[in-house]
Structure formats: structure tokens, C-alpha cells
Amino acid sequence: MTASELNNMGFEIERSVNSIGVRNLIWEKIGFVEGNGTTTETNHYTFINNSLSQGVYQYRLKQIDFDGTFEYSQVVEAEIFIADEFILNQNHPNPFNPSTTISWQLPLGSWLTLKVYDLMGREVVTLLNEYKPAGSYEIEFNASHLSSGVYFYTLKTDNNISTRKLLILR
Structure with a gap:
């Protein structure tokens, strides 16, 4: 600047x-x-x-x-720092209102998708759908448009898939 x-x-x-x-x-x-x-x-x-x-x-x-x-x-x-294994961390804060941070580590570069699903398994939002080189990442998820409740977020890479639970409290 x-x-x-x-x-x-x-x-x-x-x-x-x-x-x-x-x-x-x-x-x-x-x-x-x-x-x-x-x-x-x-x-x-x-x-x-x-x-x-x-x-x-x-x-x-x-x-x-x-x-x-x-x-x-x-x-x-x-x-x-480059992780030596694929890790999807628990979002924080959790529970949250209206936004939370989701972070992960990739040991190798990969195409990845990060999606949020409701309890019925319906996709609510795609937060990311792109290639990322090896490294540590985080993204802020603003859920102000969603109702209170339990949701799941899933991170898929070329070689891995991991899901965690998040809770929105209004």
C-alpha cells in the first residue's frame, strides 16, 4: 500500500x-x-x-x-509450511452467527471443491471450485442467508474427501 x-x-x-x-x-x-x-x-x-x-x-x-x-x-x-497430509479442520467459531472460518491443508496441489450441505444432503452452496497448490488455506463462510441448524461441509480433492459438521445459531 x-x-x-x-x-x-x-x-x-x-x-x-x-x-x-x-x-x-x-x-x-x-x-x-x-x-x-x-x-x-x-x-x-x-x-x-x-x-x-x-x-x-x-x-x-x-x-x-x-x-x-x-x-x-x-x-x-x-x-x-506445507502439511505432509490432507487435513480439513473444524470450522471456528462453531456454533456461529453469521460467519465462520473453514481451514485446510493440502500436501500436494489439487483441484478441489468445498461445498456446504443441509441435513437432507442437499447442496446449499459451493464455496470453492478451483485448483490450489500445496499449502494451508482458509475461507470465510458467511451463512447470513441460511436458517439456524446443522449443516455439513465437504472438501473434495483429487485424492481425498473429508466432511465436518457446522452449527448455525441465530
Whole structure:
């Protein structure tokens, strides 16, 4: 996020390929996000670094102006944990009103669907139907359109299926 910008061409995203504790980090460019030139508006930027292995990574931004000058951000670290087994966690809070969080871990990338069913087994909503790389995930489920009661959520992947119970209390 920037509060304002002056002559901002954009941001190179760089990642260190070294381990923790190495003094002279080696950086590689992994992406670029276009800036907004000169503006007094607040701007939000996003870059997603997919397909990472488990480990600790260091990142920094190289903010580049149109005249070629640049400045580096502070280095930030991100630890990536990849589960060694498929896990669908119990939603929390449970019971809930009106929203809850559903989380899971994937040891391998997979196409997945996350659906909610009523007590009669009728599909109420599909929360997710897409490919996800290995990693830990969570999604917020807003059930304000549903009646109080017991429901089930099921996560299906290429190799696994798991179901848990959730309770909506109004």
C-alpha cells in the first residue's frame, strides 16, 4: 500500500534464494507490479508467489521511478509450511452467527471443491471450485442467508474427501 506516489513506474518483487543466517543474500526478480505514476491517492498492490516449497523466504521490493532511479524496501521474511497430509479442520467459531472460518491443508496441489450441505444432503452452496497448490488455506463462510441448524461441509480433492459438521445459531 502507498499513501501517495511520485514518478512511480512500479515495483520489482525480489526473493532471496539463500537460507536463514546467510549474510550476503542473493536476490532474484520474481515479478513486477506496475505503479500509478504520480498520485495523492492511496493505492493497494498485490503479488502472489505461488508454487513454493516449505521453508523460509526473504522478500524485498525495488521501487523504480520513470527516470530509472530506485529504492529498496526493508527485507521481510515469510515461513511457508506445507502439511505432509490432507487435513480439513473444524470450522471456528462453531456454533456461529453469521460467519465462520473453514481451514485446510493440502500436501500436494489439487483441484478441489468445498461445498456446504443441509441435513437432507442437499447442496446449499459451493464455496470453492478451483485448483490450489500445496499449502494451508482458509475461507470465510458467511451463512447470513441460511436458517439456524446443522449443516455439513465437504472438501473434495483429487485424492481425498473429508466432511465436518457446522452449527448455525441465530
